[in-house]
Amino acid sequence: MKTASIHPSSSLMTLLSAMALTSPLALNLFVPAMPDAARSLGVDINTIQLTFTSYLLMLAVGQLISGPLADFFGRRPVLLWGLALHIIGSALAAVAQDISFLVAGRVLQALGGSTAMSLARTVIVDLYGRQGAAGKMGYMVMAIAIAQSIAPTLGGFLNLWYGWNATLLLPIVIGSVVMAATFKWLPETCEQKSDNLRLGRVLGQYGNVLTSSEYLGYALSTTFIATAFYMFVGSSPYIVIDLFGGNSAQFGSWFLAVSLAFMAGSFLSTRLAKWLNIDRMVMLGNSLSLFGAGLLLLFALEAKLSMFTLFLPMALVTFGRGFSQPNAQSGAIACASGSAGTASGLMGFIQLLTGGLMAQITPWLMQQGLVVLMSSILAAPVLAIICHSYSWHRRSAKATHA
Known part of the structure; x- marks a missing residue:
């Protein structure tokens, strides 16, 4: 079906938002249970961190693969197969009795979920174009923020009441519902499919996208802001439980402030898109994130970290991310005309590979002290x-000479 024959509707945006939140929901449900899962399975913090890092890395690899596949086969079939794999991985992780099976399940869960994350963005650009997608992307990011706000709280209580395995059951239900809705209601939005899937051509597509300095500026901007969030998620459960003497339910409840701020920023970005262009929105969001990260470092230097001074400054970081992320993502994807799926997948790969690597070294950063950890978080918005x-300078220079 050609894009021209598709009439975007609110119900279609709801479906795309549900697709996009499937994998972040599965990722964050398990986060509050990680310390208890480590004790239950008899492993240390570095080993259990693999369940988080492997998830991020496979999200990265999956988006790198799903982009070219969607440009060749179309968005719809690749989405359906990805959601099926996500459900299978969720089931394997839910019944795991040792760390190997748990990590394997998380890998499959993430590999399938990556397809929904990447291609939901691509479909929006297919339907609305560069500038129109910026506002719509805000609704998607807001949906992800809702998932991230609910998931740690829900996961914390599920872990407290039923054990860590319970946090891995809900993704099976969510994934099944989204897959059924996708099968019934999602049309094909790829107007012109790629004519071959040879490795050389795929690598050539990625090479063409990477040669765009504008693309890299947008992609790396959203990558670094996301990295600050991943470092915080990878460290805050242990700070709350081991340093503050809290539990997983308390962590989940305080984490609401961080996620709700992300949701608020995403919502406001959809409203301000009428008056501010993409670049001004990205700069506004990144500046807010920088201020929040600076407060975190200040409180660490003054040895005044508490639940309040840990979570509220981070909420400002994610409030800014709500402004910058949807605009930077739509700007990056639109820089690669004709290869939107490839551009979206590559951006996801860069973001999640960087985030995954930083998440894995977060325990080491914590061992160096909270000042070092918070300094690393501050470096991200810088x-x-x-x-x-x-990237903004390059775009302005091109517009001047046009």
């Missing part, structure tokens, strides 16, 4: 601003 400023 780098995001530098990358976006370069």
Whole structure:
């Protein structure tokens, strides 16, 4: 079906948002249970961290693969197969009795979920174009924020009441519902499919996308802001439980502030899109994130970290991310005309590979002290601003000479 014959509707946006939140929901449900899962399985913090890191890395690899597949086969069939794999992985992780099976289940869960994350963004650009997608992407990011706000709280109580395995059952239900809805209601939005899937051509597509300095500026900007969030998620459960003496339910409840701030920023970005262009929205969001990260470091330097001073400054970081992420993502994808699926998948790969690597070294950063950890979180929005400023300058220079 050609894009021109598709009439975007609110119900279709709801479905796309549900697709996008499936994998973040599965990722964050398990986070509050990680310390208890480590004790139950008899492993240390570095080993249990693999369940988080492997998830992020496979999200990265999966998006790298799903982009070219969707450009060749179309968005719809690749989405359906990805959701099926997500359900299978969720089931394997839910019944795991040792760390090997748990990690294997998380790998399959993430590999399938990556398809929904990447291609939901691609379908929006298919339907609405570059500038129109920026506002719509905000609704999707807001849906992800809702999932992230609910998941840690729900996961914390499920872990407290029923054990850590319970946090892996809900993704089976969510994934099944989204898959059924996708099968029934999602049309094909790829107007012109790729004519071959040879490795050389796929690598050539990625090479063409990577040669765009504008694309890299947007992609790296959203990558670094996401990295700050992944470092926080990878460290805060242990800070709350081991340093503050809290439990998984308390962590989940306080984490609501972080996720609700992300949701609020995403919602406001959809409203401000009428008055501010993509680049001004990205700069506004990155600046807010920088201020929040600076407060985190200040409280760490003053040895005044508490539940309040840990979660509320991070809420400001994610509030800014709600502004910057949807705009940076739509800007990056639109830079690769004719290869939207490839561009979206590559952006997801860059973001999640970087986030996964940083999440795995987060325990080491914690061993160096909270000041080092918070300094690393502060470095993320600084780098995001530098990358976006370069891309913005390149776009402005092109517009001047046009």
